[in-house]
Amino acid sequence: MPEKPLTGWRLRWYTVIFEADTRAGRLFDQALIGVILLSIAVVMADSVQSIHQVHGRALMGTEWIFTLLFSAEYLARLLSVRRPLQYATSFYGVIDLVAVLPTYLALFVPELHAFIDVRVLRLLRVFRVFKLAAYVAEYQSLARALSASRRKILVFLSAVLMLVLVMGTVMYVVEGPGNGFTSIPTSVYWAISTVTTVGFGDIAPKTDLGRLISSFMMLLGWGTLAVPTGIVTSEMAAHRRMEWLQVTTRTCHECLAEGQAADANFCFNCGARLPPYTPAQAKPPADPPAPPR
Amino acid sequence: MPEKPLTGWRLRWYTVIFEADTRAGRLFDQALIGVILLSIAVVMADSVQSIHQVHGRALMGTEWIFTLLFSAEYLARLLSVRRPLQYATSFYGVIDLVAVLPTYLALFVPELHAFIDVRVLRLLRVFRVFKLAAYVAEYQSLARALSASRRKILVFLSAVLMLVLVMGTVMYVVEGPGNGFTSIPTSVYWAISTVTTVGFGDIAPKTDLGRLISSFMMLLGWGTLAVPTGIVTSEMAAHRRMEWLQVTTRTCHECLAEGQAADANFCFNCGARLPPYTPAQAKPPADPPAPPR
């Protein structure tokens, strides 16, 4: 069965549910976004005590309607796709399942109720479906820069983690449980909130030595922020430069002068006519001013 | 009427009120800045309880004088301009109206009184009137860099919003209303204050699991700040580089193709020999050392 191409109602369903090129597919996706946002709003509203007491029953009913809708959609996806198991175990398949489970589970474990909120992750799929190409490109550019600097970031993070572990222990000894540093894990939590400049203030040093040490940690964390910023920024800047400079690797076949503009017809050095420049050879940069004509 | 050019007193008023090239126009604008700043100071002082009790009446009187002045100015603008409706619906026209409304509305709805402060936005117009050219250029340069990176920033912001929604929900389940996480909206508010490293501390995790999760969020928010910074910085650096590469204002005398490289001998477009390039032709960038030769 998996190798048979989709036909009949399954093909039609597939086109509507998974794709967004037809009018029906577009409408389906727009409705889906609306329902997801609405169902998140319902869960959030229901968690507010004063709203829950007045409209609790109505919200619960609405939520069951949404859940049944999503369940039906999940089944339709399973039915219309060629390889149901592959879909069910894919990233989006798991999210689709996770989005309907909490309501059912909450019948047995009421605490899980709030997790219906995970539905927000479903928006990821809808974004993808809309094929917002420009945004996808931006996202990939961000992801590429972060991935290229992941090693530097890991080295930096492990250094920070060692630091907060050691400093948390030192503060536990210096301040002690009497001043709120009740255990080493708590002190490490405090050290992290200090180094990252969050500074909740639920725990704060009270001895002079503790304040001296924490002053040092604050300055360190504040200044150190420069390191991840520097890593990511120089990575991004380098990528931009490459995009921009790419235009300048075109070479004259006569005098070998490098750096001909992408739309040049003649070599700027010897005046020889340049062969046509096909775009496949160089991707022009994203958004520079229109190249001179 | 709209097509008739302004004449007589309307032209004279227009010159004084809307322009800043004559002596009278300059004086008018300077007086306007002074009155706006003064009226904001009055509103701020009046909101301080101890000042209000002693000088409340006097401040109220002063404010009415200012409001009548601004109302008269608004009418004058309406009268002197060629197309009153177009002005009234323009950005600055709306701000001018909004700046006088609160005092009148406060007669009926006293709470609106404080909104007189919106008058600060009127300063935007005055800045523009003064035609502070250099500052406008800087502002445009900032705006261009932000606008060029708006897509990357939107992608980043929507990722952050999904994160705080999911993490807020998780913390609502983990900590619960007993520890201050009274509802999902409140937990999301806490998640935002944590990820942005603000950390008010009005709500703070108390369980060990909650502190572990929030440690993770603090590190994430602290390190992630590198992303918007990297986006904006690399954008600005790229623009600077382009300004520097502005050696591209050199133009071919034959085909008028702009953007010839500084060391080119032949036009890249038509192959005509370029005349020698004297430094006077090139606009040097803002503040580098004078280029030799």
Added chain:
Amino acid sequence: MPEKPLTGWRLRWYTVIFEADTRAGRLFDQALIGVILLSIAVVMADSVQSIHQVHGRALMGTEWIFTLLFSAEYLARLLSVRRPLQYATSFYGVIDLVAVLPTYLALFVPELHAFIDVRVLRLLRVFRVFKLAAYVAEYQSLARALSASRRKILVFLSAVLMLVLVMGTVMYVVEGPGNGFTSIPTSVYWAISTVTTVGFGDIAPKTDLGRLISSFMMLLGWGTLAVPTGIVTSEMAAHRRMEWLQVTTRTCHECLAEGQAADANFCFNCGARLPPYTPAQAKPPADPPAPPR
């Protein structure tokens, strides 16, 4: 008198007090740094209640000794310099005076006592005296970058100030005096502490609408930090690039090919011998790898 060159003891004093090239001058400066740091430590210790109660008298005595020493030094500077008035009104002259005044004034206005701490500013002079050339260069490089971007920073700061003024007013209306937003100035203080991600938490929003608005402000302030960072970073990067590129403005006298390396003997384009390149024409960049030989 001002035109007479310094002679006799005045010249000798001048050499010791103002310069640091002789052995005596060096010793004097080192002693001065020690005394300044010591006197600051005394003031800080004296402000701690528990130390003050036990050692108050001794610290007071020590401080008077320091003050008399500094007073004598100030007189000696006045006497040994050629134009006493010019010194007394110079930046460093004022700081030297300000460093001794508080102790005397504290006889009449005890609150001023703590200001003796201003002595820390005297260290600026001592740094200068030591002629720490490398550090001065770094300082100038920082100052140049900041000064080149001062307009962009001013535009940015005035936008932020308008924002916190408007948002502070909005929060004053939304939250009201009952929730700690007692007046518009207080609300603006809160808005600044939120936008800058400081978040003391002494005042915090309690209504749902207030929390929504402040969530927006936190995200804004967190992301906006990218703007000053981008301004300063791109400025610094541009300066570095210029230093580095400076080597490439050297031009061949035969074929006018630009960008000859600083230590090149022959043109890379036509092979003509290059005239000797005197360092006055180009400052090599600060710390690149040794240029290829």
Added chain:
Amino acid sequence: MPEKPLTGWRLRWYTVIFEADTRAGRLFDQALIGVILLSIAVVMADSVQSIHQVHGRALMGTEWIFTLLFSAEYLARLLSVRRPLQYATSFYGVIDLVAVLPTYLALFVPELHAFIDVRVLRLLRVFRVFKLAAYVAEYQSLARALSASRRKILVFLSAVLMLVLVMGTVMYVVEGPGNGFTSIPTSVYWAISTVTTVGFGDIAPKTDLGRLISSFMMLLGWGTLAVPTGIVTSEMAAHRRMEWLQVTTRTCHECLAEGQAADANFCFNCGARLPPYTPAQAKPPADPPAPPR
């Protein structure tokens, strides 16, 4: 003895303990990492009151086992190395000793017990042993950038320190001990927590003037963060650029002068004609797209 090469069991021990090229050496290192992490977990768990009361005895016993293991390992290192004294005084030798001391010392001074956590620093050695080459390169690249900018950072830090000293004193005078600013050191601690945007909120200004001053400090600290970020980022970007400009590995065949520009026809040093430059000779930078022909 030191000059004799290692033989017999000492050589075998050395290979296992200090190196990671053999199977046994790898296993030893992996076991060591496990034991270190486990022993840190034990110390952290033991500091939590509720766990200590129930499992205190068991954890204490486990810790003694770990300490004896580490002591045995320390002795083995001393025995198997050629120059025991050199090892004992090296950085890693000291950390290895410090990792076992606290348990013994805690017999006499129980407070030192928590310092067993310093064992986390031992992981540094293990990282090194694994010769994670790529990570070491990243680490060196970070260290190089930070070291190249250490002077700028020092100048910046000393300016910040002078600022917080002066502002802390001013706030001590303005707010006074009644509002929590009990001494100058405490006020300086507060000033640091404000300028670094940490903002614990354990101390917060209460007077209007104090809030005005602290608003100014918050804006300053927030904006100033741009300076260290700019320093580190421009340093990193410059290093990346240099890697990219590494087109400077092209060498003249006559005089071996390295660093010929990619488009040079003649050697800049001896004037010899250079052979055509085929791309294979240039080392491409780390992760750009393959340069087009």
